[in-house]
Amino acid sequence: MDGPSLKETHPQKHYFKTLCRFMFYLGMGDLWYEKTVLSYYMKKVYAVWMVVANGFIIIFLFNELLSFARPDLTDRERNDWAVFSFAHPLLYAKVIVLYFCKGRIKFVMERLLEGSRPIFYSLELEKKSVKQFAINCFAVTAASYAVLGSAMIEGIRQHYIQDIPVRTEVVYYPNPTQSGPGVNVVRFLVELHWYYIVAMMSTMDCLALCSLITVGHKFKVLRLYFNELRIRTLENKENKTKKELAEEFKKDFVTGIKLHSDALWCAHNVQESMGFLYSIQVFESVALLVMNLVKLVVAERNAIYLMATFVFIMCVIILTGAYMMVAGEITHEASEVGTAMFYSGWEVCCPGPDLRVLVVVAVQMSQIPVYMTAFGVIILSHNNFISVLRSSYSFFAVMY
Template identity: 45%
Template structure:
């Protein structure tokens, strides 16, 4: 029944790599294992983190103040409004990541280490890593394709309308400013968007990976109880009733502990990363509506359709990854209840006291497990459609 593989931990390896990239982007250390660093390394990293985060935040403020300009075109005004909603949300995601680092460390330490020595299924772990990589690939590809086509749209605008190439609308510099230093500043502003989106992708990847791993952790608990029934059946006729009873009681208690550990992880995802989910839901409803307003009001061309359409698709994909991954947690938690009920307790000739323990455990497993945004919006497969509909309602009211 037991598929123990403690020599390799593919989940841990992948999360460690992801946390290392987050560290190099200046967002701090989210990994739970201590890394020895010299005093000079700590000082240099503190300087780098201060520089990159100051650059991102100051340029975001520069975008927020763009409404003070009087020379904006219609397209620039619409882009400015969109950026004033989008980019503070992106900053908010990784700011919450920085603030919740201690909880994120505790979450991954228990998720990856706590019960793995007791029971695991290596094939399920590998499948979870594959699914996590797929989610990250989709998030990165959709985001960077959107940025690429936005740059292409800006280049086309330069050749067709004479508008200086820009992807972000800022207070300073304006098209009237010129010079080598001004052009260098414009280049840094273009780099800013790629940096802020990279940070967003890393936060979204870490969040989705945590949800994927928790769903597969619950799947392993389900398989444990399913295999427990097979073990009881195989022991009938080979062992005495008393031996079967004692062995089942010990195995069932182990399963309850595995279930408790998985529920702790699901609960603490909400504490550690719940603010990120909430920002994503707010961002989805507002930005999808704004993109539809832009397409309805502005004279469009092929590159604009591609850039804005990919932006819409990107926001939908990011939101869909969150809702789908969280919905899988709810589904797998429900499946544990069925597996626990059919774990073979009726074949093990349990005492009344042991049956009472089984009954309490089954009742506990029936409590729904779900993640929420703002403590109200349940992240599920069905509610993903509701969020998309709310975005269209926002567009209909605005337009």
């Protein structure tokens, strides 16, 4: 009989492994910290696949950037080119940085999932965090592909009105006047390029969001540990001597300090290894919101085009909001640890000076705020999410 599956015993690890496997299939390299067994032949095939997949993205990015040299661009195509030529290279910039940080991300991921789990964990809280994984990943992915769907609808509308090929991206080749089987194949690849690069973006954002949620989960588990320590101490109060109770409490409290140290290490190193994702996203969000507000003002107004632009704006807001909300939850959960430490039951042990000093120092350390930042400057929080939206509109109002 087969034993319990990884999904049942370690749901967070199962979700991360599935996500890293999907990124592997997309040609983004092996990000999983456990060794992936591949034959010599499969390694060579995968190396070729990585070159083909990334070469495909780069070639069509250049095709998109060069389209500004076309003399026949309409005003709408110029507006779309300004948005896409800014957004798409930044999306691929995440992939490039991911390649360079792959080793560190593996190391941090292993510590994040395995580090303190042998000491203390809560399967119930893990399952709740995995549900949060699924909600955030679905929101990010659905919003991203909703943009593609709305752009496709607008492209089909333009096809019937202007009798031009369906277009969702502005590229140098082929232009609307060119036709033929080979040209149609290239047009298909242009559309595939956008879907493919968005798939890459979604998986990277999901990896970063799941890492942030896991950091927040660690602080939740830490609070649970100190709450259970208080219950256990009160239960043992009548059954053990003061000396035995104090020694046992001190040992368990030191374990709690180790768990806190591990949670702080994970928060710091997730920030160091994946902070570029938040930074690029915040910078991109402000710029894209301004660009799309300008498009709403200067472009022709029809229901489908307005819907496509509105969906794009909502996608940017959802992506930024997901990072800001999840990171803000880390700050909140970390701020509650000190209270859980203080009410862990140390006062019923008739603590000596050494235990009192230990508790005071631990509580003081827990009161240092834990922030996740973009560019090391912008704190990711609920309040700053509103500030980003306000600053985007303010910049648009001043510039326009």
